Amino acid sequence: MRGTGWKLLDNPITRAMASPLSVDDYLTQFNPLWSVAEVRGRIERVERETADAVTLHITPNGHWQGHRAGQHLVLGVEIEGVRHSRCFSISSAPADAGITVSVKRNGQGLVSNYLVDQARAGEILHLSQARGEFLLPEGNGPLLMISGGSGITPLMAMLRQCVREGQQRDVVFLHYSNSYIDTLFRAELRALAERFEWLTLIQVVNEGAPLAGDRRGLFSAEQLVELVPDYAARTPLLCGPPALMERVNAAFERAGLATPAQEQFQVKVSSAAGEGVVLFSKSGREAAGDSAGSLLELAEQQGLNPESGCRMGICHACKCHVSEGRVRDLRNGEVRDVKDEDIQLCVHAAAGAVQVEL
Amino acid sequence: MNAAVNAMPQNITPKRGWRHLSAEQVEAFGAELDALRKEVMADLGERDARYIRRILKTQRYSEVAGRALLFAGFLPPAWIAGTALLSLSKILENMEIGHNVMHGQWDWLKDPALNSMTYDWDNTCPGDQWKHSHNYMHHTFTNIVGKDRDVGYGIMRLSDDQPWRPQYLFQPAYNWILAAFFQWGVALHDVEFERIGRGKSFAEARKQLSGIWKKARKQVFKDYLLFPALAGPGFVFTLAGNVTANLIRNLWAYAVIFCGHFTEGVEMFSEEEVEGETRSEWYLRQLLGSSNLEGGRAFHILTGHLSHQIEHHLFPDMPAHRYAEIGPRVQEICQRYGLQYNTGTLPRQFATVLKRINRLALPGRRRKMAAA
Numbered sequence: 001m002r003g004t005g006w007k008l009l010d011n012p013i014t015r016a017m018a019s020p021l022s023v024d025d026y027l028t029q030f031n032p033l034w035s036v037a038e039v040r041g042r043i044e045r046v047e048r049e050t051a052d053a054v055t056l057h058i059t060p061n062g063h064w065q066g067h068r069a070g071q072h073l074v075l076g077v078e079i080e081g082v083r084h085s086r087c088f089s090i091s092s093a094p095a096d097a098g099i100t101v102s103v104k105r106n107g108q109g110l111v112s113n114y115l116v117d118q119a120r121a122g123e124i125l126h127l128s129q130a131r132g133e134f135l136l137p138e139g140n141g142p143l144l145m146i147s148g149g150s151g152i153t154p155l156m157a158m159l160r161q162c163v164r165e166g167q168q169r170d171v172v173f174l175h176y177s178n179s180y181i182d183t184l185f186r187a188e189l190r191a192l193a194e195r196f197e198w199l200t201l202i203q204v205v206n207e208g209a210p211l212a213g214d215r216r217g218l219f220s221a222e223q224l225v226e227l228v229p230d231y232a233a234r235t236p237l238l239c240g241p242p243a244l245m246e247r248v249n250a251a252f253e254r255a256g257l258a259t260p261a262q263e264q265f266q267v268k269v270s271s272a273a274g275e276g277v278v279l280f281s282k283s284g285r286e287a288a289g290d291s292a293g294s295l296l297e298l299a300e301q302q303g304l305n306p307e308s309g310c311r312m313g314i315c316h317a318c319k320c321h322v323s324e325g326r327v328r329d330l331r332n333g334e335v336r337d338v339k340d341e342d343i344q345l346c347v348h349a350a351a352g353a354v355q356v357e358l
Numbered sequence: 359m360n361a362a363v364n365a366m367p368q369n370i371t372p373k374r375g376w377r378h379l380s381a382e383q384v385e386a387f388g389a390e391l392d393a394l395r396k397e398v399m400a401d402l403g404e405r406d407a408r409y410i411r412r413i414l415k416t417q418r419y420s421e422v423a424g425r426a427l428l429f430a431g432f433l434p435p436a437w438i439a440g441t442a443l444l445s446l447s448k449i450l451e452n453m454e455i456g457h458n459v460m461h462g463q464w465d466w467l468k469d470p471a472l473n474s475m476t477y478d479w480d481n482t483c484p485g486d487q488w489k490h491s492h493n494y495m496h497h498t499f500t501n502i503v504g505k506d507r508d509v510g511y512g513i514m515r516l517s518d519d520q521p522w523r524p525q526y527l528f529q530p531a532y533n534w535i536l537a538a539f540f541q542w543g544v545a546l547h548d549v550e551f552e553r554i555g556r557g558k559s560f561a562e563a564r565k566q567l568s569g570i571w572k573k574a575r576k577q578v579f580k581d582y583l584l585f586p587a588l589a590g591p592g593f594v595f596t597l598a599g600n601v602t603a604n605l606i607r608n609l610w611a612y613a614v615i616f617c618g619h620f621t622e623g624v625e626m627f628s629e630e631e632v633e634g635e636t637r638s639e640w641y642l643r644q645l646l647g648s649s650n651l652e653g654g655r656a657f658h659i660l661t662g663h664l665s666h667q668i669e670h671h672l673f674p675d676m677p678a679h680r681y682a683e684i685g686p687r688v689q690e691i692c693q694r695y696g697l698q699y700n701t702g703t704l705p706r707q708f709a710t711v712l713k714r715i716n717r718l719a720l721p722g723r724r725r726k727m728a729a730a
Contacts, residue, residue, distance in 0.1 A: 016584055019576045020478040020485075025471055029418040081407020083468040316462030316474050316675060317494055332396060342465060342475070 006062060010036035032124040039063045039127040044098065046119055049184050052105035053150065054116050055091065059098045060127060067094055067130030069157040070237075070263070075101065076126030079114050083126065085340070086111040089153040089239075089263070090130060091185075093160035102184055104150035134263035136161055137235045142170035144231055146219075146248055146260065148240025149177060152184050154263055155239055159199070163192060172200045172228050176219060176244055179207040202227050219244055221251035236260030276350035280304060280358040281323065289350030294330060295320075296345035304358050306345060313347035320345050325354030375625055375646040375698055387695050388638025394687060395673050398680050406677050407467055413454055413659070414471075421447035424603070425585060431595025444603035446660075449610055451480045452541075453662025454678065460489055462675045482574035483545035487566060491548035497674050501619060501647035502627045508619065509626065511536075511543060512552045516714060517626040518723035529719045530712075540608035540615075545570050610660070613708055614651070618667035621649040622710035623700050644671035645692065649700035650685070651707055658682050668699065 014023050027034040033042060041060040048054055067073070067090050076085040086109075092100040106112040136158040137143065145155040152175055162169050173193075177183045183203065193201035204215045204223070215223060224231055238248050238260035249259045276289030278298055285302045292298040296318050299306050308318040313331060324339045328351040335351045345356070376384065420443045427440030456479030458464070464472040471477075478485040491507065499505035503519040510516045514533065515526040536543050549570070554563045581600040589596040625646040632643065651657075651665035658665045659679075666681035669688055673681075692699040 013584075016576065016580055019580055020480060020573070026418055026422065028471075029415050078407070081402075081404040081467060313675075316465065317489060319462065319465070319475060331392075341468075342473075 006034070006036050033061045035061065035063065037063060039129060041099070041125045041127050043119055043121050043123045043125065045121055049102060050104075050182055050186075052116060052182075053102060053184055054119070055100050055102040056115065056119060057098055057100050058125060058127075064099075064127070065129055067099065069093055069136050069161040070134040070154040071130040071132040071157075072154065072263070073099075073101075073130050074128035075111075077111060077114065077119070077123070079110065084111050084114075085126070089157065091153040091156050091160075093157055093164045095161070095164045102150070102153045102156075104184065106150075132263065134237075134239070134261060137237075137261070140167065140169055142172075142230075142234045144172045144174065144228060144234035144236045144260075146174045146236065146238045146240070146244075147176065148219075148244035150184060151240035151244075151263075152177075153239075155237060156185050156189075158237070159189075159192070163196070168198050170198050170234075172202065172231075172234065174202045174204070174224075174228065176204045176240060177206070179205050180211075219247045219251075221254065224248075224251060232257055238262040239264075276326070276352045276354060278325075278350045278354045278356060280356050282358055289352075289354065293349060294346050295327070295343075295348050295350060295354070295356060298350070299345060299356070299358055306358055308346060311346040313344055316344060318345040319343065321357040323355040323357060325350065325356075326352030327354060376642050376695075378696060383695065384638045384642065385636070387691070387697075388636070388641050390691050391641050391672055391688075392637075394684060394691075395676065398673075398676055398684060402466060402677065406679070409679050410455075410464055410467075410472065410677070413450060417447050417450040417455060420444075420450070424599075425596075428585070428596045428599040429589050429592060431589065431592050431599055437595055437599060441599040441602050441606075444599060445606040448480060448603050448607040449660055452607060452611060453614070453664065454659055455479070455662075456481065457662050457664070458678045460485055461493060463677045465675075478573075480577065481544065482541045482570065482577050483547070484569045484573040487548040487569060488544070493674070497671065499632075500644055500671060501625065502629055502632055502643075504629055507547065507550065511547055512550065514715065515718040516620050518718065519626055519628060520718075522718075522721040526719050530716050533715050537609055537612040538605060540612040541604070542574075545574060613704065614661045614664050616711045617651055617704065617707045618648055618664055620711045620714055621700060621702070621707045622713070623698065624649050641672055642697070644668070646698060646700075647671070649702070649707060651704050652701055653704065655682070657704075668701075 009027070010023055018026055022036075024035050024038065027036065033040050039060055041058040041064070043056050044059050045057040046054050047057065070089075072087050072089045074085050075088050076083050078084075088101045088103060090099050091102040092098070103112050103115045105116045132154075134154055145159065147155045155173070159171065159173060161167075162171060173189065175183065175189075180186060180203070183189075183205075189201050193199050202214060203210070204217060204219070206216070206218075208216075210216045215227065217223070228234070232255065236252070236259075238245060239262060240248075242264070245262060245264065249262075252259045278287050278289050278295065280286070280299060280302060283302070283304055285304065287298055287302050289298065292301050294311075296306065296308055296311065300308075306318055306320055311318070319342045322338050322341055322343050324337075326335060326337050327343060327348040328335045330347045330349055379387070424440045424443030424445075424447055427436045427443065430436040431440060456477065459472050459477045460474050460479065462474040465474050474489070479488075481488075496506055496508045501509060501517075503509055503517050510520055513536070514529045515522060549563050549566045550558055551563075554560060581604060582597060585600060586593040586597040625643075627643060627647070632639075635643070645668055648667040648671045650668050651661065653661075653665060658681075663678035663681045664670060666678070666685055669676075669681035669685055670678065672688065689699045689701075
C-alpha cells in the first residue's frame with residue numbers, strides 16, 4: 001500500500017479507537033512494516049562486498065519518498081533488543097528498485113559491525129526519509145569525485161545515476177583505499193570504466209602493487225596534479241575519512257580553489273576535555289562541569305529548571321536528551337560516552353564535554 | 359533542629375524494623391542490594407526485550423479480539439469471552455505495561471513505543487500527573503505519613519499515625535466505592551484536594567483538573583460512546599462489556615495495590631524519622647514498608663509484578679519480570695540481616711488490609727512494634 005493508503009487509516013475515528021495509544025501501536029503488532037506514517041524497510045538480501053563490507057538490499061514501505069543520489073538516511077536496527085540508529089549513505093541510484101546501503105566494518109562501531117556480521121534477510125529496519133545536500137551537480141559539467149574507504153558510497157550512487165540516465169558526463173573517479181581487495185564496488189567500477197569512455201577510474205592503494213594508471217600511497221597535492229591535470233576545471237565532490245578530507249581541502253585551499261562539495265561520514269572525535277564544559281543547547285548556557293555534582297545540579301545552578309523528582313536515580317523525571325558527551329554515572333563511578341541518549345541528569349556528572357538539550 | 363542533634367551521625371535513629379542492625383550492617387545491607395541491582399541491570403538484553411514485546415502482542419491481540427467479540431455481544435458466549443479478553447487486556451496494559459513503562463523500566467530499549475517520557479496509559483489518570491504522584495512522591499517518600507499520599511490517598515486512615523476524623527467511620531463502606539472507581543481515584547489523586555488553599559493554589563489544581571478532563575474524556579468517549587456506537591444495534595452490549603472490563607480492571611488494580619503497603623506488619627514512618635536518611639536506610643524503609651503476594655507466573659504478570667512490591671520498591675526502574683527472578687535472593691539477604699520479608703497469598707494479605715481499614719475507622723492507635 002502506498003503512503004496515502006495508510007494515511008486513510010489515520011483519521012479522528014481510528015485515533016480515538018486507539019487512544020491513548022497510537023494507531024501504529026496496533027498496526028505494528030500485525031505486521032512490523034505497517035505504519036500510518038513511519039518509514040520502515042525489510043532487508044531483502046545481504047550481499048557481501050568485501051571481507052568486511054556488505055550491501056543491504058532494502059525494500060522500504062510505502063512511506064518512502066525516494067532519494068537523490070548522494071543523500072543518506074538514518075537507519076535504526078535492534079541489537080540485543082535495543083534500538084540503535086546511525087546515518088548511512090544510500091549507494092543505489094534513485095531509479096533502482098528498492099534502496100541499498102553499503103556498510104563497512106568499523107572498529108568499535110556497534111551498528112556497522114552488527115550489520116556486516118549479523119544482519120539477515122527479513123530483518124526490519126526503522127528508516128528516516130532521505131536527507132542531505134551532498135548531491136550530483138546539475139548540468140553536464142565535468143566532475144572529479146574523490147572518495148576514501150567507505151566514503152565511496154554516496155559517490156557510487158551519483159555515478160550509478162549518471163549511468164542509469166545515460167549522462168555522457170566527463171567523470172574522474174579517484175578512490176583511496178587500503179587495497180584492491182578491500183575496495184567496495186571494485187568489480188562494478190572496473191566494468192563501468194571499461195565500458196564508458198566518459199569515465200576515468202583511478203585508484204590509490206595503500207598496500208600491494210598498483211595497476212597501470214593507479215598509484216600507491218596517500219593523497220597529496222602533487223599527486224592530484226599528476227593524476228588529474230585538469231582538476232581545477234572540474235566540479236569536485238569529496239567523501240572519505242577525516243584525514244583524507246582534511247588533506248584534500250588543504251590542497252584545494254592552497255591552490256586558491258573553493259573546497260569540494262563534501263559529506264562527512266565520520267565525525268572526528270575530539271579528545272575528551274580535561275575539565276568538562278557542559279553546554280545546555282536549548283538555552284545556550286555553558287558551565288564548567290566541575291562547578292556542581294550532578295548535571296541536574298549544574299543545570300539548576302545555571303537557572304535552568306529541568307523537570308526533576310527523586311534526585312537519586314529512581315523516578316526518571318529528570319531524564320533529558322544528551323546529544324553527545326562523556327558522563328560519569330554517579331552511582332557506580334563508571335565513565336562512558338553517550339550520543340543521542342536520554343540520561344537521568346540527577347545521577348550523572350560531566351566527565352568531559354557534554355551537550356545537554358535543555 | 360538543635361546543634362546537639364546536628365552533631366549526631368545522620369543515621370543514628372534506628373527504625374523499628376532494623377534497630378538490631380548497626381550502622382555498618384545497614385550500609386553492608388545497602389551495598390548488597392546495590393550489587394544485586396547492578397548485576398541485573400548489566401544483564402538486560404534480548405531476553406527482556408522479547409519478554410515485553412510478547413506482553414505487548416498479547417495485550418494488543420486480546421484487546422482487538424475482545425472488542426471484536428463484543429460487537430457480537432448479543433450472543434452471551436461472545437459477550438463473556440469479549441469482556442474477559444478486554445479485561446485481560448486492560449489489566450495487562452495498566453499493570454505490566456503502562457505502570458512499568460512509565461517507571462522508565464524499558465527506556466533502555468530506546469523504543470519510542472515503550473518510552474517513559476511519551477507513553478500514556480489506558481486510564482483516566484494522565485501519565486504526567488501519575489509520574490509525579492507515583493514515581494516521585496510515592497516511591498521517594500514511601501510510607502512516610504504526611505508525605506506519601508498513597509497512605510490513605512487523602513481520604514482514608516490507613517496508619518495509626520494519621521489523626522482520626524469522624525469521616526473515617528465510613529471508610530469500610532467507601533473503601534468499596536474507591537475500589538470500583540479506582541482509576542478515577544488514581545486520576546484525582548495528584549490534585550491533592552485537601553491541600554488546595556493550603557500550600558496549593560487553586561490555579562494549579564484547576565490546571566491539573568483540566569489535564570485530567572482532557573485525558574479522561576477521551577477514555578470515556580472511547581469506551582462508553584465510540585465502540586458502543588460502532589456496534590450499532592449492539593450498543594448496550596458493548597457498553598456493558600466495556601463498563602464491566604473497566605470495573606474488573608479497577609477491582610483488580612485496587613486489590614493488588616492495597617496489598618502492596620497496607621497489609622499487616624507493614625511499617626509506616628514519620629517525617630522526623632527519615633531526616634538525613636542514607637540510601638541504605640531508604641532501601642530498608644522500602645523493604646519494611648512493602649509487602650508481596652505469592653502466586654504463579656501468570657498471577658505475577660497480571661499484577662504487573664506488583665506482587666513483588668518489595669523488589670519493585672527497591673528497584674523501581676528494573677524491568678519488572680526480573681523481580682520474580684531476584685525475589686529469592688532478596689529474601690535470602692533479608693534473612694541474613696534478620697529483616698522481615700512480608701509475603702503471603704492474595705486472600706491472606708487482602709484480609710489483613712480489610713482488617714486495617716476497619717480497625718482504623720475507629721479512633722485510637724495501636725503501635726505493636728513501638729510497644730515492643
